[in-house]
Amino acid sequence: MSIDFIPPHNLWFPDPNEADADxxxxxxxxxxxxxxxxxxxxxxxxxYGPGDPILxxxxxxxxxxxxxxxxxxRSLRRVINSRRFEISVDTxxxxxxxxxxxxxxxxxxxxxxxxxMISAYVDLHHSGWAHSVEARLDGQLVGxxxxxxxxxxxxxxxxxxxxxxxxxxxxxxxVRLLEQWGYGLxxxxxxxxxxxxxxxxxxxxxxxxxRIASLVTVPVLDGAWxxxxxxxxx
Numbered sequence: 673m674s675i676d677f678i679p680p681h682n683l684w685f686p687d688p689n690e691a692d693a694d695x696x697x698x699x700x701x702x703x704x705x706x707x708x709x710x711x712x713x714x715x716x717x718x719x720y721g722p723g724d725p726i727l728x729x730x731x732x733x734x735x736x737x738x739x740x741x742x743x744x745x746r747s748l749r750r751v752i753n754s755r756r757f758e759i760s761v762d763t764x765x766x767x768x769x770x771x772x773x774x775x776x777x778x779x780x781x782x783x784x785x786x787x788x789m790i791s792a793y794v795d796l797h798h799s800g801w802a803h804s805v806e807a808r809l810d811g812q813l814v815g816x817x818x819x820x821x822x823x824x825x826x827x828x829x830x831x832x833x834x835x836x837x838x839x840x841x842x843x844x845x846x847v848r849l850l851e852q853w854g855y856g857l858x859x860x861x862x863x864x865x866x867x868x869x870x871x872x873x874x875x876x877x878x879x880x881x882x883r884i885a886s887l888v889t890v891p892v893l894d895g896a897w898x899x900x901x902x903x904x905x906x
Contacts, residue, residue: 688730695731703792712827713888715881732877735860739851743871751837757807759845762896765797765804768816772830805846807838815839823888827859848905856887
């Protein structure tokens with residue numbers, strides 16, 4: 673199976689079902705806001721390392737989380753109820769993604785969030801498509817999660833922590849907020865034991881593509897997100 677080349681400044685993508693066994697679909701193109709939104713709406717995301725061309729992926733199966741299926745352990749509930757961490761939304765997107773870039777790559781050494789990807793997602797954030805949830809301790813950022821919202825589908829990208837449980841708490845807040853706002857599906861991209869414990873499940877790529885096709889056209893929340901007054905994630 674050959675991997676398609678995407679010409680620059682052309683928003684075309686091949687059919688995600690044509691991806692190879694590892695989920696690699698295409699290479700090339702650019703990281704413009706328009707292309708990134710189009711890619712997520714079609715179940716495709718970029719992932720590549722320093723010195724690599726832009727690589728586009730659509731793995732099969734796909735790990736997803738139904739917001740209402742979120743599992744929160746008793747120990748994590750205690751942490752959340754302690755209010756140890758101050759939680760905010762869309763107040764430190766660049767800081768969150770930069771912290772995520774310092775985490776190990778999904779495979780092999782080095783970072784997978786190269787500088788041009790960071791800039792591209794910051795542009796997505798300023799355009800209202802990308803969002804973050806931050807966890808702070810004594811005013812310092814110690815955890816967070818970010819992703820892309822298209823319609824009522826949320827595409828999780830990465831999370832980090834510098835204090836135990838900080839990213840987990842941020843993730844629970846994210847999922848509960850998405851549930852309250854009527855989001856139908858959270859794309860977790862690739863399977864990890866960590867996300868399985870939260871209640872995520874693998875589904876076939878064709879099922880995933882069908883689900884998001886009906887969600888990405890639903891009207892979205894405009895602008896930066898804010899936490900509703902009195903909101904309780906539990």
